[in-house]
Amino acid sequence: MSIQTITSVREMQKLSDNLRKQGKRIGFVPTMGYLHEGHASLVHLSQQRADITVISVFVNPTQFAPNEDFTKYPRDFERDCSIAEKAGAQIMFAPTTDEMYPHGYSSMIKAGNEAAKFEGVFRPTHFSGVATVVAKLFNAVKPHFAVFGQKDYQQTLVVQRMVTDLNMDIDLIIAPTDREVSGLARSSRNVYLSSSEKEKAAILYRALMNAADKRSNGERNREKLNEVLTQTLYTVPEINVEYAQAAHADTLDEPDYFEEQDNIVFLLAVRLGNTRLIDNYVWKT
Ligand code: PAF
Numbered sequence: 001m002s003i004q005t006i007t008s009v010r011e012m013q014k015l016s017d018n019l020r021k022q023g024k025r026i027g028f029v030p031t032m033g034y035l036h037e038g039h040a041s042l043v044h045l046s047q048q049r050a051d052i053t054v055i056s057v058f059v060n061p062t063q064f065a066p067n068e069d070f071t072k073y074p075r076d077f078e079r080d081c082s083i084a085e086k087a088g089a090q091i092m093f094a095p096t097t098d099e100m101y102p103h104g105y106s107s108m109i110k111a112g113n114e115a116a117k118f119e120g121v122f123r124p125t126h127f128s129g130v131a132t133v134v135a136k137l138f139n140a141v142k143p144h145f146a147v148f149g150q151k152d153y154q155q156t157l158v159v160q161r162m163v164t165d166l167n168m169d170i171d172l173i174i175a176p177t178d179r180e181v182s183g184l185a186r187s188s189r190n191v192y193l194s195s196s197e198k199e200k201a202a203i204l205y206r207a208l209m210n211a212a213d214k215r216s217n218g219e220r221n222r223e224k225l226n227e228v229l230t231q232t233l234y235t236v237p238e239i240n241v242e243y244a245q246a247a248h249a250d251t252l253d254e255p256d257y258f259e260e261q262d263n264i265v266f267l268l269a270v271r272l273g274n275t276r277l278i279d280n281y282v283w284k285t
Helices: 011-020 038-050 077-087 126-141 152-167 187-190 195-202 203-216 222-233
Strands: 004-006 024-031 052-057 091-093 143-147 171-175 239-248 263-272 275-283
Touching: 004 011, 011 024, 011 052, 011 126, 024 038, 024 126, 038 052, 038 077, 038 143, 038 171, 052 077, 052 126, 077 091, 091 126, 091 171, 126 152, 143 152, 152 171, 152 263, 152 275, 195 203, 195 263, 203 239, 203 263, 203 275, 222 239, 222 263
Parallel strands: 004 091, 024 052, 024 143, 052 091, 143 171
Antiparallel strands: 239 263, 263 275
């Protein structure tokens, strides 16, 4: 059966209501399209737990600042449908911008405390846009659970906070980051990288691994762990570091010394040429 495309919020809601009446479990994979193997792995994960997987493709204008890449964000809807279908999704929800933000639209969700640091410093309006669109997508798709990639680590904390704080009856599943052989995290934005930049971008994963090794060898001083991240990144002169920080994996707190039992997330955002890349790694006790 080929994938069913739905563009209207009302139609999506009706379909989900019918599926729920039939006792079907709905899994949801929200995306901004230009799908790759990483997205396919999110669909596979959903398929293992759902009767029906809905994937959405919507490049959300409210999560881009005016100076960011909203208009040039890569788009290829035909290809997205084919990848989503091959991965096993049954429904493609692809609303237009007018459908999601009709004339007069003016409500936004204020993202919780998790939004303030790291990405929040460099993209102050980003997480409010993410929280808003995710809430709207949840209200349209009415899923039992939704799958998010760990690649956008801070986003997963922000969305979890919103789901908890606003009593949304939706489980979140966080899927491991899909990587190329070089360690580079798969991302729709990798299409902006030249082949030589792609090789250089592998340094992000090396920085994460070096910091994780340092912690495994007993280092709990946060500044020292941060140093490993930045020093590794600085071996590639074309990389401009926005942040490279160790933080508590659950709270994003930054103590001088981590406790022995703390899970730690190493978070990176860099610019390479015109491309902004983020990545992270969670070191667990
Ligand atoms: O992670 C993304 O692709 C987006 O931030 C999301 C969750 C689809 C919201 O637009």
